[in-house]
Amino acid sequence: MKLVVIGFGQCGCRIADEFSRLNRRARGQRGIEIITGAFAVNTDAADLSGLTNIKSDYQHRILIGGRKTSGHGVGKINELGAEIAREDGDKVIDAIRTTRRFFESDAFLLIAGSAGGTGSGAIPIMTQFIKERYMDKPVYNLIVLPFEHEETTEERTIYNSAICLKSANSVADAIILVDNQRYVRKDFSLRNNLAKINALIVEPFYNLLCAGEETKVKHIGAKMLDAGDIIQTLVGWTVMGYGKSQLPLIRLPFERSRDFRKKSTETHKGIQAMDEAISELSLKCNPMDASRALYLLSAPAREMNMDLIKELGDYLRDIASEAVIRNGDYPRERGVLDVIVILSELNDVEKVRNYYNKSASFIATIKKRQEEIESKLKGIKEASKDIPSFL
Numbered sequence: 001m002k003l004v005v006i007g008f009g010q011c012g013c014r015i016a017d018e019f020s021r022l023n024r025r026a027r028g029q030r031g032i033e034i035i036t037g038a039f040a041v042n043t044d045a046a047d048l049s050g051l052t053n054i055k056s057d058y059q060h061r062i063l064i065g066g067r068k069t070s071g072h073g074v075g076k077i078n079e080l081g082a083e084i085a086r087e088d089g090d091k092v093i094d095a096i097r098t099t100r101r102f103f104e105s106d107a108f109l110l111i112a113g114s115a116g117g118t119g120s121g122a123i124p125i126m127t128q129f130i131k132e133r134y135m136d137k138p139v140y141n142l143i144v145l146p147f148e149h150e151e152t153t154e155e156r157t158i159y160n161s162a163i164c165l166k167s168a169n170s171v172a173d174a175i176i177l178v179d180n181q182r183y184v185r186k187d188f189s190l191r192n193n194l195a196k197i198n199a200l201i202v203e204p205f206y207n208l209l210c211a212g213e214e215t216k217v218k219h220i221g222a223k224m225l226d227a228g229d230i231i232q233t234l235v236g237w238t239v240m241g242y243g244k245s246q247l248p249l250i251r252l253p254f255e256r257s258r259d260f261r262k263k264s265t266e267t268h269k270g271i272q273a274m275d276e277a278i279s280e281l282s283l284k285c286n287p288m289d290a291s292r293a294l295y296l297l298s299a300p301a302r303e304m305n306m307d308l309i310k311e312l313g314d315y316l317r318d319i320a321s322e323a324v325i326r327n328g329d330y331p332r333e334r335g336v337l338d339v340i341v342i343l344s345e346l347n348d349v350e351k352v353r354n355y356y357n358k359s360a361s362f363i364a365t366i367k368k369r370q371e372e373i374e375s376k377l378k379g380i381k382e383a384s385k386d387i388p389s390f391l
């Protein structure tokens with residue numbers, strides 16, 4: 001599957017930059033293209049300069065809202081981010097038009113953090129713009145939710161996230177939710193290592209996008225997972241998971257592949273990887289709420305067998321029993337077996353619901369505060385009524 005990737009704001013741009021790196025890896029290691037165009041859109045000029053992989057010309061690193069922000073961002077005011085996107089959105093459309101291999105793209109992936117200003121406001125507006133112009137291609141969002149410490153220290157974090165998610169959900173074909181906090185659960189040092197988190201967010205896309213682009217027979221599985229399967233799976237609220245098991249690099253001659261012990265070890269490793277994918281989903285959710293699901297098993301050809309694929313299917317069927325499940329196998333890497341799981345068309349996401357609930361009370365607080373300020377201002381104005389003025 002080939003994507004046009006567009007990042008908005010600091011978070012979105014850095015992750016889009018990571019996708020650009022992923023494409024270079026696919027080209028170098030596998031001779032495959034998975035990204036037809038990668039763009040970074042921001043109101044902050046310094047952030048755009050800090051990227052490393054996306055081409056550095058003005059049609060790939062796109063500065064918007066220059067007049068309004070003088071290149072310094074919108075300071076978490078996502079209403080301003082949305083307004084700027086409405087005014088400058090054409091710059092992005094013009095840039096997409098220059099993508100040489102645009103016609104080969106299967107879908108758009110727009111990326112942003114929900115808690116900031118630029119990305120949070122721009123992503124729903126640009127999703128709508130792009131959908132109106134390119135009706136034949138799905139437009140997906142990947143939205144990054146804030147760390148817990150951001151939610152507790154800054155009220156605007158939750159409010160921004162709620163507006164961003166509600167707006168995006170009304171226009172995007174699917175929203176892949178990624179919770180920053182999930183990535184620091186096991187390794188707290190990651191809180192300060194966004195680059196590492198970005199690499200982890202993007203990693204599952206490597207095999208997922210490559211699998212359907214292979215042309216060499218030895219890399220085509222018994223059931224090839226292609227763009228059609230992915231497009232059929234991605235609908236509405238979506239989460240992804242990724243798990244990996246190491247395998248011995250070399251098999252000794254006496255470890256015959258028909259040995260029953262070896263076969264049970266393979267199955268065990270496969271289940272272990274899927275277990276990890278499910279427990280490390282990009283956002284905590286209940287798999288029973290998914291109406292669609294997909295899994296892709298990538299492993300050396302000789303480690304894969306139909307039993308293993310079936311076992312993985314049975315496992316997923318048990319935990320996501322309401323879902324239509326698609327699957328694929330991808331004969332590839334030496335020494336590792338990995339499993340990617342997508343749960344989509346989720347009919348409930350607790351975290352999103354909580355953002356909505358908390359924001360509803362926040363809106364009332366803002367209104368009350370605004371009224372208090374206005375009444376105080378009125379008081380001081382009233383008191384100054386008889387004082388002469390130089391102006």
Ligand SMILES: Nc1nc2c(ncn2[C@@H]2O[C@H](COP(=O)(O)OP(=O)(O)OP(=O)(O)O)[C@@H](O)[C@H]2O)c(=O)[nH]1
Nearest residue numbers: 009010011073074075076113115116117118119146
């Ligand atoms: N995973 C990840 N999250 C990030 C990154 N940069 C920022 N964030 C998160 O994104 C949110 C803030 O959004 P930003 O992208 O910095 O904001 P922005 O869109 O640039 O908007 P303004 O700076 O307000 O104009 C916070 O929740 C951060 O934790 C990143 O590189 N990776």
Ligand SMILES: [Mg+2]
Nearest residue numbers: 009010044073
């Ligand atoms: Mg910024």
